[in-house]
Amino acid sequence: MTKVYKNAEHALDGLLFDGMEMMAGGFGLCGIPENLIQAIHTAGTKDISIVSNNCGVDGFGLGILLDAKQIKKMYSSYVGENKEFERQYLEGELELEFNPQGTLAERIRAGGAGIPGFFTKTGVGTVVADGKEHKEFQGETYIMETGLTADLSIVKAWKADTEGNLIYRKTARNFNPMMATAGKVTVAEVEEIVPAGSLDPDHIHTPGIFVQRIIQGNHEKRIEQRTVRAREEN
Template identity: 70%
Template sequence: MKKVYGSAAEALDGVLFDGMLIAAGGFGLCGIPELLIAGIRDAGTQNLTVASNNAGVDDFGLGILLQTRQIKKMMASYVGENAEFMRQYLSGELELEFNPQGTLAERMRAGGCGIPGFYTKTGVGTVIAEGKDVKSWNGQDYILEEGIFADLSIVKAWKADETGNLVFRKAARNFNPPAAMCGKVCIVEVEEIVPVGSLDPDKIHLPGVYVHRIIQGDHEKRIEQRTVRKREEA
């Protein structure tokens, strides 16, 4: 099965459709699938629901899909750093489903494992629990959260072999693995594709069984919040 494609446009061909649910990896601007996001923008796919930790910044990451009004709903745990996100939400242009961060990650992982739902204490007694089933165990309440089964997963990894075995680098190993797991189709962009057999099996973070298509490319790697101090004089 061929998994390596020449570009984001080629990898996305035949996969995108209006109204689809996309699970996107990354945390802030770390480990985001920027090439695939740009490919979705260029394809013009509309009315998207996107499950992701956040929506990037105004002009980068998922923020560019907000600028083009291609996202109708975000399923996210953090909405800071993006003024356009705030503007669209407060004006009623964008639907928002808040998730506690761990709950969102577990919803993705659960979907990837074929688990339709799970109970958690996180969110009990808050607006997160409104409209959700509540059960008690040992005198404590738990709310039902549903697994996420996405039409498409878009993720960013450091290395892949040609069968799709993935290695993530440091903090980029955040939402990427669970996001990759929960999509009916998973497309991965990587910095390097290596021959089959060259990756140490003990160092593989996600097996290729979850991965359908791979692209290699150059990445901008922006810093979301650059904080520096003045140079101390000698």
């Protein structure tokens, strides 16, 4: 059976349901699966719990799901530039589990590796440690964090072959590779699909065994904060 689907709607067919848990790759607006996010918005799936570093920006990326009240809970490390994210959380409309960024990354990696929990010093002595198991190792206190998995992972890559092997480009790699391993089903949107065997095995970041469905998308590639330097006068 082919892993290549003609568009995001077809790739998500049969995978979406209310109350699902989902992982969405990206960091800010870098490396986000924007076509798949739009398709989820169009499908109207609601009460979603989403694992993502942040929640896009107002009106773009995961922000469109937030605006439509399709998200019930976020597992994140950064509110970012999304004022609606902040508003919904402060007004009690959105559940939020804040994680130190490295802890969030390791929770996802652990989930994908089949590791149910691990100990870390990050967060000891802060509200992050409240309600968590504490344990001493070599005289130092650590807290236990649990691995994260999801019903669906949606990721963005630069290039894929028809077997689902993925290559990410530069900083767009971010959370995508670890999330690809932690979903029961992983759907990848990419900029280019090439025949199987075309990719150098040494350059593959995510093996195709982790990827069930692929689409080739059109990407807007917005810049979250465009900063330019004033022209220098001679």
